[in-house]
Amino acid sequence: MAAASSxxxxxxxxxxxxxxxxxxxxxxxxxPGARSVRxxxxxxxxxxxxxxxxxxxxxxxxxxxLVFCIPFFFCGRLLHEVLLFEALREAxxxxxxxxxxxxxxxxxVGHYGGSYKVTKGLAEMFxxxxxxxxxxxxxxxxxxxxxxxxxGLRPIIEGMNMxxxxxxxxxxxxxxxxxxxxxxxxFKIPVVIRGPGGVGRQLxxxxxxxxxxxxxxxxxxxMVACSTPYNAKGLMKAAIRSENPVVLxxxxxxxxxxxxxxxxxxxxxxxxxxxxxPGEHVTILTYSRMRYHVMQAAKTxxxxxxxPEVIDIRSLKPFxxxxxxxxxxxxxxxxxxxxxxxxxxxxxxxxxAIIDNFWDYLxxxxxxxxxxxxxxPYAAPLEDATVVQPAQIVAAVEQICQ
Amino acid sequence: xxxxLVRTSSQLAxxxxxxxxSPSQHRRHRAPAPWILCSVPPVPRTSPAAGGGLREFCSVRxxxxxxxxxxAATAEDGLAGGDLQELDFPGGKVSFVAEMNFLPESQRERIxxxxxxxxxxxxxxxxxxxxxxxxxxxxxxxxMVTLQIMDTIxxxxxxxxxxSFYLTSHGEEAINIASAAALSMDDIVLPQYREPGVLLxxxxxxxxxxxxxxxxxxxxxxxxxxxxxxxxxxxNYFTVSSPIxxxxxxxxxxxxxxxxxxxxxxxxxxxxxxxxxxxxxxxALNFAAVMEAPVIFFCRNNGWAISTPTAEQFRSxxxxxxxxxxxMRSIRVDGxxxxxxxxxxxxxxxxxxxxxxxxxxxALTYRVGHHSTSDDSTKxxxxxxxxxxxxxxxxxxxxxxxxxxxxWWSDSDESELRNSVRHxxxxxxQVAERMPKPPLTELxxxxxxxxxxxxxxxxxxxxDAIKKHPADYPADVHV
Numbered sequence: 013m014a015a016a017s018s019x020x021x022x023x024x025x026x027x028x029x030x031x032x033x034x035x036x037x038x039x040x041x042x043x044p045g046a047r048s049v050r051x052x053x054x055x056x057x058x059x060x061x062x063x064x065x066x067x068x069x070x071x072x073x074x075x076x077x078l079v080f081c082i083p084f085f086f087c088g089r090l091l092h093e094v095l096l097f098e099a100l101r102e103a104x105x106x107x108x109x110x111x112x113x114x115x116x117x118x119x120x121v122g123h124y125g126g127s128y129k130v131t132k133g134l135a136e137m138f139x140x141x142x143x144x145x146x147x148x149x150x151x152x153x154x155x156x157x158x159x160x161x162x163x164g165l166r167p168i169i170e171g172m173n174m175x176x177x178x179x180x181x182x183x184x185x186x187x188x189x190x191x192x193x194x195x196x197x198x199f200k201i202p203v204v205i206r207g208p209g210g211v212g213r214q215l216x217x218x219x220x221x222x223x224x225x226x227x228x229x230x231x232x233x234x235m236v237a238c239s240t241p242y243n244a245k246g247l248m249k250a251a252i253r254s255e256n257p258v259v260l261x262x263x264x265x266x267x268x269x270x271x272x273x274x275x276x277x278x279x280x281x282x283x284x285x286x287x288x289x290p291g292e293h294v295t296i297l298t299y300s301r302m303r304y305h306v307m308q309a310a311k312t313x314x315x316x317x318x319x320p321e322v323i324d325i326r327s328l329k330p331f332x333x334x335x336x337x338x339x340x341x342x343x344x345x346x347x348x349x350x351x352x353x354x355x356x357x358x359x360x361x362x363x364x365a366i367i368d369n370f371w372d373y374l375x376x377x378x379x380x381x382x383x384x385x386x387x388x389p390y391a392a393p394l395e396d397a398t399v400v401q402p403a404q405i406v407a408a409v410e411q412i413c414q
Numbered sequence: 415x416x417x418x419l420v421r422t423s424s425q426l427a428x429x430x431x432x433x434x435x436s437p438s439q440h441r442r443h444r445a446p447a448p449w450i451l452c453s454v455p456p457v458p459r460t461s462p463a464a465g466g467g468l469r470e471f472c473s474v475r476x477x478x479x480x481x482x483x484x485x486a487a488t489a490e491d492g493l494a495g496g497d498l499q500e501l502d503f504p505g506g507k508v509s510f511v512a513e514m515n516f517l518p519e520s521q522r523e524r525i526x527x528x529x530x531x532x533x534x535x536x537x538x539x540x541x542x543x544x545x546x547x548x549x550x551x552x553x554x555x556x557x558m559v560t561l562q563i564m565d566t567i568x569x570x571x572x573x574x575x576x577x578s579f580y581l582t583s584h585g586e587e588a589i590n591i592a593s594a595a596a597l598s599m600d601d602i603v604l605p606q607y608r609e610p611g612v613l614l615x616x617x618x619x620x621x622x623x624x625x626x627x628x629x630x631x632x633x634x635x636x637x638x639x640x641x642x643x644x645x646x647x648x649x650n651y652f653t654v655s656s657p658i659x660x661x662x663x664x665x666x667x668x669x670x671x672x673x674x675x676x677x678x679x680x681x682x683x684x685x686x687x688x689x690x691x692x693x694x695x696x697x698a699l700n701f702a703a704v705m706e707a708p709v710i711f712f713c714r715n716n717g718w719a720i721s722t723p724t725a726e727q728f729r730s731x732x733x734x735x736x737x738x739x740x741x742m743r744s745i746r747v748d749g750x751x752x753x754x755x756x757x758x759x760x761x762x763x764x765x766x767x768x769x770x771x772x773x774x775x776x777a778l779t780y781r782v783g784h785h786s787t788s789d790d791s792t793k794x795x796x797x798x799x800x801x802x803x804x805x806x807x808x809x810x811x812x813x814x815x816x817x818x819x820x821x822w823w824s825d826s827d828e829s830e831l832r833n834s835v836r837h838x839x840x841x842x843x844q845v846a847e848r849m850p851k852p853p854l855t856e857l858x859x860x861x862x863x864x865x866x867x868x869x870x871x872x873x874x875x876x877x878d879a880i881k882k883h884p885a886d887y888p889a890d891v892h893v
Contacts, residue, residue, distance in 0.1 A: 162667075333868075
């Protein structure tokens with residue numbers, strides 16, 4: 013299985029694509045394992061994985077399950093319930109235990125435990141040196157992470173709010189994304205840059221930025237957005253293990269989502285989408301918090317007789333155009349629902365990529381629902397009107413399916 | 415001011431002070447043990463009375479909840495007599511004064527500058543410095559000369575249109591070579607861009623320099639960066655990145671990594687007077703001090719940031735005084751005195767490693783050359799100023815006088831060295847010029863660890879375009 017290689021971007025493996033396509037047509041109730049392509053890689057870590065006849069046997073079980081899509085659920089795997097921020101923390105703990113070069117830093121991550129409690133307890137477990145509180149200088153502590161990564165560590169840099177990482181734009185764009193390339197491959201920057209972003213509940217414009225919009229052009233970066241406790245943990249682990257700089261977008265409103273996740277170790281593929289709800293009439297592409305607005309709208313649509321296919325694109329850079337394309341070839345209609353602003357957001361790029369690649373399969377113009385091109389206001393009704401609401405999604409589906 | 419107000423305020427101060435002071439808090443602020451003895455920086459123990467946690471700050475946060483009964487009692491406990499009180503504040507005790515005194519914006523005298531050799535290359539009497547062996551001394555000298563010639567010839571090559579860009583280190587040869595000589599190969603170097611001499615010292619060959627400047631297929635950077643953006647992971651010289659001062663936080667991160675590995679090595683980072691204005695300078699020095707990271711911050715104060723003189727860059731007494739603001743040891747050194755630079759860096763390195771602390775070194779020098787080949791500095795500074803520093807203050811001549819004074823160097827050695835370096839350089843340039851440029855595949859590799867499908871697609875489209883219209887593309891780029 014090609015996933016055993018150490019590469020992070022592996023778009024070439026045909027087996028992977030085949031598996032990805034097969035897995036994407038499974039219903040939501042399908043096992044978590046069916047979506048996690050890198051189980052074989054996870055099996056390499058002997059620490060926290062319960063041995064069951066050795067690594068090879070485990071890889072074989074994983075491959076078998078993937079190829080034949082046997083839900084792990086029915087294999088009797090143990091699950092435990094977590095909130096999303098706890099899932100992120102579990103990922104951090106597992107990776108920090110397994111690899112002493114992994115360390116976390118940011119403002120108030122240590123003794124305070126993080127503004128959203130993602131790093132709670134880590135300083136006590138791993139010490140001040142590995143869970144480091146920094147002074148307030150985002151550009152500079154991001155730079156510190158770059159330097160440490162070039163020297164051989166694997167830093168996880170937290171922005172207290174993603175919006176603050178705008179101060180780190182210089183280091184992220186000019187160094188993080190670039191130095192592997194400009195050094196001719198001599199130095200690598202395996203950092204994870206993470207933090208809560210997106211439009212919250214009346215946090216004000218400066219705390220409601222959608223940084224995926226600004227970062228998406230930077231060559232050398234990878235971007236992923238988590239939306240469930242399951243994929244949060246899986247993506248965090250994959251991001252830490254990746255040799256590339258990865259920006260992991262968490263959403264301020266999703267930290268308390270509850271889900272049962274496997275006790276066993278797993279990781280999610282950084283470059284894959286997540287099939288949320290298969291359907292036939294229209295492909296709805298979304299990510300992060302908007303996924304929940306879309307699913308809410310989907311209930312209404314189903315009652316009205318529509319059958320939307322909902323895909324959580326998860327990988328914002330690069331797009332998983334293979335799976336997205338398969339869906340478009342099936343439904344011939346695309347609706348993008350995003351939280352970025354109308355101008356220059358993920359939706360804008362995704363639209364362009366779809367037109368470039370799948371023009372012949374479209375029966376209707378691509379619709380894109382985005383946030384208004386305004387700084388996010390504080391007043392609740394105004395803030396609600398800034399982002400896409402389920403009613404608009406329902407109306408859009410009706411319009412596109414005419 | 416009304417006497418009753420003065421009395422009341424001193425009463426309040428006493429009450430506030432007594433709330434903070436308790437027997438267990440009468441401890442001196444302990445100097446941390448050397449960091450190499452423990453994996454975690456030592457954390458001051460709090461008293462059991464304070465609400466737990468590991469921070470000194472907790473003792474301050476507790477004071478608003480203290481009862482006034484405690485305040486009334488032990489009001490005179492262990493405090494200085496009379497009206498002068500002390501405040502136990504985070505960071506240590508602070509004495510109160512009744513006079514209102516503003517700290518002056520500058521000291522009456524500027525911070526002194528450490529030097530070993532006078533202008534005639536003789537050791538100043540009473541000077542203390544790190545001795546160098548004859549071999550080391552001669553190596554330092556010949557590398558300084560090599561650097562000077564390399565700069566001259568590459569600059570000429572740019573003027574001839576053979577390379578697109580260059581910048582020289584004229585006037586800063588002592589800084590480059592002497593600081594490099596005082597380091598070990600395990601020390602990590604994070605340059606700005608005017609420190610190729612450090613790389614030269616470590617063993618980068620003239621051919622390797624030329625390959626990077628010509629961006630040919632042998633360039634370790636694979637033709638992706640402008641000239642002078644050298645980098646070598648093998649020689650622990652981090653690839654030059656153009657934005658000013660971004661390497662300072664990198665250095666703190668690298669030093670942090672050394673600290674975690676408990677290695678007998680430090681990080682050193684170079685920057686100019688202009689770089690000290692960047693936010694990264696401030697934060698990196700601050701971080702390094704807080705984290706007790708073993709890093710040497712080496713400021714090449716050469717008087718000019720392109721056309722901005724230091725008088726317009728800052729109003730402090732150079733960079734050295736800022737060390738104190740961050741709680742960092744610092745020294746000002748004569749940057750054109752090779753032995754002084756050597757000694758200062760040697761000592762700074764030892765302190766950084768054994769004591770686990772950052773050190774700020776400010777070397778006073780002068781940028782004899784233009785900022786780069788894109789600049790003509792005669793536009794903004796007097797020619798005689800440039801000439802004065804180029805001749806009377808030349809670090810190479812000064813050092814040569816010392817080396818010759820020891821009987822270690824002669825004029826014939828001099829001409830022999832200069833001729834052979836010049837010859838080797840011209841050879842290297844010819845070879846580098848003729849070497850093919852990197853192939854098209856290198857446009858898309860190393861953006862990520864492996865080429866993703868979208869870049870593979872872009873490469874395919876590019877190849878198709880070149881195949882269809884070969885005349886529109888350079889013939890010497892291997893497709």
